[in-house]
Amino acid sequence: MDIFLATRRRRTADESRTLILDVATRRLREYGLEGLNITGVAEEAGISHATLIHHFGSSGGMRDALTDKMTTDLVADLVLAFDAHVPPAELAQRVFAALAEGGHAKLLAWRSIAGDSSPHDVTAVANLFGKLLDTTQKALGAESREQVQMIIYLVALASIGYGMAGSVLADALGMNTQQVEAFPEWMTSHIT
Protein backbone atom coordinates (compact mmCIF):
# COMPACT_ATOMS: atom_id res chain seq x y z
CA MET A 1 0.00 0.00 0.00
CA ASP A 2 1.47 3.27 -1.08
CA ILE A 3 1.24 6.27 1.07
CA PHE A 4 1.27 9.43 -0.98
CA LEU A 5 2.42 12.51 0.81
CA ALA A 6 1.44 15.55 -1.16
CA THR A 7 3.98 18.33 -1.21
CA ARG A 8 3.03 21.93 -1.61
CA ARG A 9 4.60 24.34 -4.00
CA ARG A 10 5.24 27.57 -2.16
CA ARG A 11 5.77 30.60 -4.34
CA THR A 12 6.61 34.13 -3.32
CA ALA A 13 3.60 36.39 -3.10
CA ASP A 14 4.67 38.16 -6.28
CA GLU A 15 5.06 34.93 -8.19
CA SER A 16 1.61 33.80 -7.16
CA ARG A 17 0.04 37.10 -8.09
CA THR A 18 1.59 37.17 -11.55
CA LEU A 19 0.69 33.52 -12.12
CA ILE A 20 -2.92 34.22 -11.21
CA LEU A 21 -3.13 37.37 -13.32
CA ASP A 22 -1.61 35.59 -16.30
CA VAL A 23 -4.23 32.88 -16.08
CA ALA A 24 -6.95 35.51 -15.65
CA THR A 25 -5.72 37.35 -18.73
CA ARG A 26 -5.88 34.20 -20.81
CA ARG A 27 -9.32 33.34 -19.52
CA LEU A 28 -10.62 36.84 -20.22
CA ARG A 29 -9.43 36.49 -23.80
CA GLU A 30 -10.92 33.02 -24.20
CA TYR A 31 -14.16 33.09 -22.21
CA GLY A 32 -14.87 36.77 -21.73
CA LEU A 33 -15.85 38.28 -18.42
CA GLU A 34 -17.52 35.05 -17.31
CA GLY A 35 -14.08 33.48 -17.20
CA LEU A 36 -12.98 35.78 -14.39
CA ASN A 37 -14.51 33.90 -11.45
CA ILE A 38 -12.07 32.95 -8.73
CA THR A 39 -13.13 29.30 -8.83
CA GLY A 40 -12.27 28.88 -12.50
CA VAL A 41 -9.12 30.96 -12.39
CA ALA A 42 -7.83 29.10 -9.35
CA GLU A 43 -8.56 25.73 -10.90
CA GLU A 44 -6.79 26.61 -14.13
CA ALA A 45 -3.85 28.00 -12.18
CA GLY A 46 -3.62 24.77 -10.21
CA ILE A 47 -4.20 26.37 -6.83
CA SER A 48 -7.09 26.53 -4.41
CA HIS A 49 -9.48 29.42 -4.59
CA ALA A 50 -8.71 30.18 -0.95
CA THR A 51 -5.15 30.95 -2.00
CA LEU A 52 -6.43 33.32 -4.62
CA ILE A 53 -8.53 35.16 -2.07
CA HIS A 54 -5.53 35.28 0.23
CA HIS A 55 -3.56 37.20 -2.40
CA PHE A 56 -6.23 39.54 -3.70
CA GLY A 57 -8.63 39.83 -0.81
CA SER A 58 -11.72 39.16 -2.88
CA SER A 59 -13.00 38.44 -6.32
CA GLY A 60 -13.32 42.13 -7.07
CA GLY A 61 -9.80 42.65 -5.82
CA MET A 62 -8.52 40.23 -8.42
CA ARG A 63 -10.44 41.96 -11.19
CA ASP A 64 -9.19 45.36 -10.07
CA ALA A 65 -5.63 44.07 -10.09
CA LEU A 66 -6.20 42.70 -13.57
CA THR A 67 -7.44 46.02 -14.96
CA ASP A 68 -4.49 47.73 -13.33
CA LYS A 69 -2.10 45.31 -14.96
CA MET A 70 -3.78 45.63 -18.35
CA THR A 71 -3.67 49.41 -18.10
CA THR A 72 0.01 49.26 -17.25
CA ASP A 73 0.61 46.98 -20.22
CA LEU A 74 -1.29 49.35 -22.47
CA VAL A 75 0.81 52.29 -21.38
CA ALA A 76 3.96 50.23 -21.77
CA ASP A 77 3.02 49.33 -25.32
CA LEU A 78 2.35 52.97 -26.08
CA VAL A 79 5.68 53.97 -24.60
CA LEU A 80 7.34 51.36 -26.75
CA ALA A 81 5.60 52.65 -29.84
CA PHE A 82 6.50 56.17 -28.99
CA ASP A 83 9.78 57.37 -30.42
CA ALA A 84 10.32 61.07 -30.95
CA HIS A 85 12.62 60.44 -33.88
CA VAL A 86 10.23 58.71 -36.28
CA PRO A 87 8.14 60.71 -38.73
CA PRO A 88 4.55 61.45 -37.61
CA ALA A 89 2.96 59.17 -40.18
CA GLU A 90 4.83 56.16 -38.85
CA LEU A 91 4.21 57.30 -35.31
CA ALA A 92 0.50 57.32 -36.01
CA GLN A 93 0.73 53.80 -37.35
CA ARG A 94 2.52 52.65 -34.23
CA VAL A 95 -0.10 54.20 -32.00
CA PHE A 96 -2.71 52.53 -34.12
CA ALA A 97 -1.03 49.14 -33.77
CA ALA A 98 -0.57 49.53 -30.05
CA LEU A 99 -4.18 50.50 -29.37
CA ALA A 100 -5.84 48.18 -31.85
CA GLU A 101 -4.25 45.06 -30.43
CA GLY A 102 -6.91 42.73 -29.08
CA GLY A 103 -6.14 42.82 -25.39
CA HIS A 104 -6.14 46.57 -25.09
CA ALA A 105 -9.38 46.99 -26.98
CA LYS A 106 -10.85 44.37 -24.69
CA LEU A 107 -9.74 46.35 -21.68
CA LEU A 108 -11.49 49.46 -22.93
CA ALA A 109 -14.59 47.49 -23.78
CA TRP A 110 -14.57 46.04 -20.31
CA ARG A 111 -14.23 49.44 -18.72
CA SER A 112 -17.10 50.68 -20.82
CA ILE A 113 -19.46 47.80 -20.17
CA ALA A 114 -18.73 46.85 -16.57
CA GLY A 115 -20.39 48.60 -13.71
CA ASP A 116 -17.33 50.72 -13.02
CA SER A 117 -16.73 50.26 -9.32
CA SER A 118 -13.56 52.27 -9.01
CA PRO A 119 -12.47 55.23 -11.11
CA HIS A 120 -9.02 54.62 -12.47
CA ASP A 121 -5.97 56.75 -12.76
CA VAL A 122 -5.36 58.07 -16.25
CA THR A 123 -2.48 60.41 -15.53
CA ALA A 124 0.06 58.02 -17.02
CA VAL A 125 -1.85 57.88 -20.28
CA ALA A 126 -2.44 61.61 -20.17
CA ASN A 127 1.27 62.33 -19.73
CA LEU A 128 2.08 60.03 -22.59
CA PHE A 129 -0.41 61.65 -24.91
CA GLY A 130 0.94 65.02 -23.89
CA LYS A 131 4.38 64.07 -25.13
CA LEU A 132 2.83 62.60 -28.24
CA LEU A 133 1.06 65.90 -28.90
CA ASP A 134 4.26 67.91 -28.49
CA THR A 135 6.30 65.70 -30.74
CA THR A 136 3.70 65.49 -33.44
CA GLN A 137 3.11 69.21 -33.40
CA LYS A 138 6.83 69.86 -33.74
CA ALA A 139 7.14 67.38 -36.58
CA LEU A 140 4.16 68.76 -38.46
CA GLY A 141 5.43 72.31 -38.12
CA ALA A 142 2.75 74.82 -38.97
CA GLU A 143 -0.28 72.91 -37.64
CA SER A 144 -2.09 74.41 -34.68
CA ARG A 145 -2.40 72.62 -31.37
CA GLU A 146 -6.12 72.03 -31.91
CA GLN A 147 -5.42 70.52 -35.29
CA VAL A 148 -2.90 68.11 -33.82
CA GLN A 149 -5.30 67.14 -31.07
CA MET A 150 -7.98 66.38 -33.61
CA ILE A 151 -5.65 64.24 -35.68
CA ILE A 152 -4.47 62.16 -32.76
CA TYR A 153 -8.00 61.92 -31.45
CA LEU A 154 -9.13 60.53 -34.76
CA VAL A 155 -6.29 58.04 -35.01
CA ALA A 156 -6.85 56.84 -31.47
CA LEU A 157 -10.62 56.50 -31.85
CA ALA A 158 -10.26 54.59 -35.10
CA SER A 159 -7.69 52.33 -33.46
CA ILE A 160 -10.02 51.49 -30.63
CA GLY A 161 -12.90 50.88 -32.98
CA TYR A 162 -10.65 48.70 -35.08
CA GLY A 163 -9.65 46.56 -32.15
CA MET A 164 -13.26 46.24 -31.12
CA ALA A 165 -15.24 45.73 -34.27
CA GLY A 166 -12.73 45.93 -37.11
CA SER A 167 -13.27 42.50 -38.61
CA VAL A 168 -17.05 42.50 -38.24
CA LEU A 169 -17.32 45.89 -39.85
CA ALA A 170 -14.97 44.94 -42.66
CA ASP A 171 -17.22 41.98 -43.39
CA ALA A 172 -20.28 44.20 -43.43
CA LEU A 173 -18.56 46.52 -45.89
CA GLY A 174 -17.43 43.68 -48.11
CA MET A 175 -13.75 44.47 -47.64
CA ASN A 176 -11.17 41.78 -48.17
CA THR A 177 -8.15 41.06 -46.02
CA GLN A 178 -5.78 43.09 -48.18
CA GLN A 179 -7.93 46.17 -47.87
CA VAL A 180 -8.17 45.81 -44.13
CA GLU A 181 -4.43 45.41 -43.84
CA ALA A 182 -3.89 48.47 -46.01
CA PHE A 183 -6.19 50.58 -43.84
CA PRO A 184 -3.72 51.92 -41.25
CA GLU A 185 -1.37 53.24 -43.91
CA TRP A 186 -4.23 54.65 -45.93
CA MET A 187 -5.57 56.45 -42.91
CA THR A 188 -2.30 58.00 -41.81
CA SER A 189 -1.47 59.11 -45.34
CA HIS A 190 -4.86 60.79 -45.70
CA ILE A 191 -5.10 62.80 -42.55
CA THR A 192 -1.64 64.18 -41.88
Add this chain to the structure above:
Amino acid sequence: MDIFLATRRRRTADESRTLILDVATRRLREYGLEGLNITGVAEEAGISHATLIHHFGSSGGMRDALTDKMTTDLVADLVLAFDAHVPPAELAQRVFAALAEGGHAKLLAWRSIAGDSSPHDVTAVANLFGKLLDTTQKALGAESREQVQMIIYLVALASIGYGMAGSVLADALGMNTQQVEAFPEWMTSHIT
Protein backbone atom coordinates in the same frame (compact mmCIF):
# COMPACT_ATOMS: atom_id res chain seq x y z
CA MET B 1 -59.46 42.17 9.80
CA ASP B 2 -58.93 42.84 6.15
CA ILE B 3 -58.49 40.05 3.71
CA PHE B 4 -56.42 41.13 0.73
CA LEU B 5 -56.96 39.16 -2.44
CA ALA B 6 -54.09 39.78 -4.78
CA THR B 7 -55.00 40.11 -8.42
CA ARG B 8 -52.65 39.23 -11.20
CA ARG B 9 -51.91 41.37 -14.18
CA ARG B 10 -51.93 39.15 -17.23
CA ARG B 11 -50.15 40.57 -20.25
CA THR B 12 -49.81 39.11 -23.70
CA ALA B 13 -46.56 37.26 -24.25
CA ASP B 14 -45.31 40.08 -26.47
CA GLU B 15 -46.12 42.72 -23.89
CA SER B 16 -44.26 40.81 -21.21
CA ARG B 17 -41.26 40.26 -23.41
CA THR B 18 -40.96 43.91 -24.37
CA LEU B 19 -41.48 45.01 -20.78
CA ILE B 20 -38.69 42.71 -19.64
CA LEU B 21 -36.31 43.74 -22.40
CA ASP B 22 -36.95 47.41 -21.71
CA VAL B 23 -36.05 46.92 -18.08
CA ALA B 24 -33.00 44.88 -19.07
CA THR B 25 -31.88 47.65 -21.44
CA ARG B 26 -32.13 50.23 -18.71
CA ARG B 27 -30.29 48.05 -16.26
CA LEU B 28 -27.51 47.32 -18.75
CA ARG B 29 -27.03 51.05 -19.19
CA GLU B 30 -27.07 51.72 -15.46
CA TYR B 31 -25.31 48.76 -13.88
CA GLY B 32 -23.45 47.14 -16.73
CA LEU B 33 -23.50 43.43 -17.43
CA GLU B 34 -23.97 42.63 -13.75
CA GLY B 35 -27.42 44.17 -14.00
CA LEU B 36 -28.61 41.48 -16.39
CA ASN B 37 -29.44 38.77 -13.86
CA ILE B 38 -32.97 37.45 -14.04
CA THR B 39 -33.56 38.04 -10.35
CA GLY B 40 -32.82 41.75 -10.56
CA VAL B 41 -34.56 42.30 -13.88
CA ALA B 42 -37.67 40.49 -12.71
CA GLU B 43 -37.78 42.46 -9.49
CA GLU B 44 -37.44 45.79 -11.25
CA ALA B 45 -40.08 44.75 -13.77
CA GLY B 46 -42.44 43.85 -10.95
CA ILE B 47 -42.80 40.21 -11.92
CA SER B 48 -41.47 36.95 -10.57
CA HIS B 49 -38.29 35.53 -11.98
CA ALA B 50 -40.18 32.36 -12.84
CA THR B 51 -42.24 34.40 -15.26
CA LEU B 52 -39.11 35.72 -16.86
CA ILE B 53 -37.80 32.21 -17.37
CA HIS B 54 -41.15 31.21 -18.78
CA HIS B 55 -40.80 33.81 -21.53
CA PHE B 56 -37.14 33.43 -22.39
CA GLY B 57 -36.36 29.89 -21.35
CA SER B 58 -33.27 30.77 -19.39
CA SER B 59 -31.02 33.57 -18.30
CA GLY B 60 -28.95 33.21 -21.44
CA GLY B 61 -32.10 33.26 -23.51
CA MET B 62 -32.98 36.66 -22.11
CA ARG B 63 -29.53 38.01 -22.87
CA ASP B 64 -29.65 36.64 -26.40
CA ALA B 65 -33.02 38.27 -26.93
CA LEU B 66 -31.58 41.53 -25.64
CA THR B 67 -28.64 41.52 -28.04
CA ASP B 68 -31.05 40.74 -30.87
CA LYS B 69 -33.23 43.68 -29.90
CA MET B 70 -30.26 46.01 -29.55
CA THR B 71 -28.95 44.93 -32.93
CA THR B 72 -32.34 45.59 -34.47
CA ASP B 73 -32.42 49.02 -32.86
CA LEU B 74 -28.96 49.76 -34.17
CA VAL B 75 -29.97 48.89 -37.70
CA ALA B 76 -33.15 50.92 -37.33
CA ASP B 77 -31.16 53.96 -36.25
CA LEU B 78 -28.84 53.53 -39.20
CA VAL B 79 -31.78 53.23 -41.57
CA LEU B 80 -33.18 56.41 -40.09
CA ALA B 81 -29.89 58.20 -40.54
CA PHE B 82 -29.62 56.97 -44.07
CA ASP B 83 -31.13 59.21 -46.69
CA ALA B 84 -29.87 59.04 -50.24
CA HIS B 85 -30.65 62.68 -50.85
CA VAL B 86 -28.35 64.29 -48.32
CA PRO B 87 -24.78 65.20 -49.23
CA PRO B 88 -22.12 62.64 -48.21
CA ALA B 89 -20.57 64.86 -45.54
CA GLU B 90 -23.84 65.11 -43.67
CA LEU B 91 -24.49 61.44 -44.26
CA ALA B 92 -21.18 60.64 -42.62
CA GLN B 93 -22.14 62.76 -39.65
CA ARG B 94 -25.43 60.96 -39.33
CA VAL B 95 -23.73 57.59 -39.41
CA PHE B 96 -21.34 58.88 -36.80
CA ALA B 97 -24.16 60.02 -34.56
CA ALA B 98 -26.06 56.77 -34.96
CA LEU B 99 -23.09 54.56 -34.16
CA ALA B 100 -21.56 56.70 -31.43
CA GLU B 101 -24.72 56.81 -29.34
CA GLY B 102 -24.13 55.16 -25.98
CA GLY B 103 -26.39 52.17 -26.26
CA HIS B 104 -25.02 50.98 -29.56
CA ALA B 105 -21.42 51.36 -28.51
CA LYS B 106 -22.30 49.39 -25.40
CA LEU B 107 -23.74 46.63 -27.55
CA LEU B 108 -20.54 46.35 -29.54
CA ALA B 109 -18.47 46.39 -26.40
CA TRP B 110 -20.62 43.66 -24.98
CA ARG B 111 -20.26 41.54 -28.09
CA SER B 112 -16.52 41.99 -27.92
CA ILE B 113 -16.11 41.23 -24.24
CA ALA B 114 -18.70 38.53 -23.63
CA GLY B 115 -18.01 34.92 -24.31
CA ASP B 116 -19.87 34.99 -27.60
CA SER B 117 -22.16 32.01 -27.30
CA SER B 118 -24.03 32.42 -30.55
CA PRO B 119 -22.78 34.03 -33.76
CA HIS B 120 -25.20 36.67 -34.85
CA ASP B 121 -26.68 37.58 -38.16
CA VAL B 122 -25.09 40.60 -39.77
CA THR B 123 -26.79 40.49 -43.16
CA ALA B 124 -29.12 43.35 -42.28
CA VAL B 125 -26.19 45.58 -41.40
CA ALA B 126 -24.30 44.39 -44.44
CA ASN B 127 -27.20 45.23 -46.77
CA LEU B 128 -27.48 48.64 -45.21
CA PHE B 129 -23.80 49.39 -45.61
CA GLY B 130 -24.01 48.17 -49.19
CA LYS B 131 -26.59 50.83 -49.95
CA LEU B 132 -24.53 53.37 -48.07
CA LEU B 133 -21.52 52.50 -50.20
CA ASP B 134 -23.47 52.86 -53.44
CA THR B 135 -24.96 56.19 -52.50
CA THR B 136 -21.74 57.65 -51.24
CA GLN B 137 -19.83 56.51 -54.27
CA LYS B 138 -22.38 58.09 -56.55
CA ALA B 139 -22.33 61.32 -54.59
CA LEU B 140 -18.56 61.52 -54.54
CA GLY B 141 -18.34 60.90 -58.26
CA ALA B 142 -14.84 59.96 -59.31
CA GLU B 143 -13.77 58.08 -56.20
CA SER B 144 -13.08 54.39 -56.58
CA ARG B 145 -15.01 51.73 -54.70
CA GLU B 146 -12.02 50.93 -52.52
CA GLN B 147 -11.65 54.58 -51.63
CA VAL B 148 -15.27 54.81 -50.56
CA GLN B 149 -14.97 51.66 -48.49
CA MET B 150 -11.96 53.07 -46.71
CA ILE B 151 -13.73 56.33 -45.96
CA ILE B 152 -16.81 54.69 -44.51
CA TYR B 153 -14.66 52.20 -42.64
CA LEU B 154 -12.78 55.06 -41.02
CA VAL B 155 -15.91 56.97 -40.11
CA ALA B 156 -17.55 53.89 -38.64
CA LEU B 157 -14.49 52.86 -36.65
CA ALA B 158 -14.04 56.34 -35.25
CA SER B 159 -17.72 56.44 -34.33
CA ILE B 160 -17.47 53.21 -32.41
CA GLY B 161 -14.33 54.32 -30.65
CA TYR B 162 -16.02 57.60 -29.84
CA GLY B 163 -19.00 55.91 -28.25
CA MET B 164 -16.69 53.67 -26.27
CA ALA B 165 -13.86 55.83 -25.04
CA GLY B 166 -14.50 59.26 -26.49
CA SER B 167 -14.71 61.20 -23.26
CA VAL B 168 -11.85 59.41 -21.52
CA LEU B 169 -9.58 59.93 -24.50
CA ALA B 170 -10.56 63.55 -24.83
CA ASP B 171 -9.55 64.05 -21.21
CA ALA B 172 -6.22 62.35 -21.79
CA LEU B 173 -5.59 64.66 -24.75
CA GLY B 174 -6.60 67.76 -22.84
CA MET B 175 -9.44 68.57 -25.19
CA ASN B 176 -12.32 70.70 -23.97
CA THR B 177 -16.00 70.13 -24.62
CA GLN B 178 -16.15 72.47 -27.60
CA GLN B 179 -13.36 70.64 -29.35
CA VAL B 180 -15.02 67.29 -28.76
CA GLU B 181 -18.29 68.59 -30.09
CA ALA B 182 -16.56 69.99 -33.16
CA PHE B 183 -14.89 66.68 -33.91
CA PRO B 184 -17.54 65.00 -36.11
CA GLU B 185 -17.70 67.96 -38.45
CA TRP B 186 -13.94 68.30 -38.49
CA MET B 187 -13.54 64.66 -39.36
CA THR B 188 -16.06 64.60 -42.17
CA SER B 189 -14.70 67.78 -43.69
CA HIS B 190 -11.17 66.41 -43.66
CA ILE B 191 -11.60 63.02 -45.20
CA THR B 192 -14.14 63.41 -47.96
Add this chain to the structure above:
DNA sequence: TTAATTATTGACATAAATGTCAATAAGACT
Protein backbone atom coordinates in the same frame (compact mmCIF):
# COMPACT_ATOMS: atom_id res chain seq x y z
C1' DT C 1 18.60 23.08 14.83
C1' DT C 2 15.16 26.13 16.08
C1' DA C 3 11.98 29.71 15.50
C1' DA C 4 9.31 32.88 12.83
C1' DT C 5 6.80 34.13 8.87
C1' DT C 6 3.32 33.34 5.72
C1' DA C 7 1.83 30.87 1.49
C1' DT C 8 -1.27 27.12 1.07
C1' DT C 9 -5.24 24.31 1.66
C1' DG C 10 -9.51 21.45 2.92
C1' DA C 11 -13.61 21.88 5.20
C1' DC C 12 -17.24 24.56 6.27
C1' DA C 13 -20.64 28.45 5.92
C1' DT C 14 -23.22 31.62 3.31
C1' DA C 15 -25.21 34.04 -0.27
C1' DA C 16 -26.80 34.56 -4.80
C1' DA C 17 -28.36 32.95 -9.13
C1' DT C 18 -30.65 29.73 -11.81
C1' DG C 19 -33.97 26.44 -12.79
C1' DT C 20 -38.26 23.18 -11.81
C1' DC C 21 -42.99 22.29 -10.96
C1' DA C 22 -47.55 22.04 -9.72
C1' DA C 23 -51.27 25.08 -8.76
C1' DT C 24 -53.66 29.37 -9.81
C1' DA C 25 -56.14 32.68 -12.45
C1' DA C 26 -56.70 36.20 -16.19
C1' DG C 27 -58.40 36.73 -20.51
C1' DA C 28 -60.31 34.86 -24.99
C1' DC C 29 -63.53 32.28 -27.26
C1' DT C 30 -67.88 29.53 -27.79
Add this chain to the structure above:
DNA sequence: AGTCTTATTGACATTTATGTCAATAATTAA
Protein backbone atom coordinates in the same frame (compact mmCIF):
# COMPACT_ATOMS: atom_id res chain seq x y z
C1' DA D 1 -72.31 30.61 -18.36
C1' DG D 2 -68.65 27.29 -19.35
C1' DT D 3 -64.24 25.90 -21.53
C1' DC D 4 -59.65 26.43 -22.98
C1' DT D 5 -55.22 28.42 -23.33
C1' DT D 6 -51.39 30.00 -21.06
C1' DA D 7 -49.41 33.85 -18.34
C1' DT D 8 -48.30 33.97 -13.59
C1' DT D 9 -46.55 32.66 -9.22
C1' DG D 10 -44.77 30.66 -4.63
C1' DA D 11 -42.27 27.06 -2.93
C1' DC D 12 -38.75 24.11 -3.49
C1' DA D 13 -34.30 22.17 -5.39
C1' DT D 14 -29.87 22.79 -7.32
C1' DT D 15 -25.89 24.81 -8.71
C1' DT D 16 -22.42 28.14 -8.45
C1' DA D 17 -19.72 31.77 -6.47
C1' DT D 18 -17.85 33.87 -2.69
C1' DG D 19 -15.90 34.15 1.64
C1' DT D 20 -14.09 32.26 6.47
C1' DC D 21 -11.03 29.78 9.38
C1' DA D 22 -8.06 26.91 11.64
C1' DA D 23 -4.44 23.81 10.57
C1' DT D 24 -0.44 22.66 7.70
C1' DA D 25 3.98 23.17 5.64
C1' DA D 26 7.53 25.57 2.82
C1' DT D 27 10.95 28.91 3.18
C1' DT D 28 13.89 32.16 5.54
C1' DA D 29 16.36 33.93 9.29
C1' DA D 30 18.48 33.37 13.69
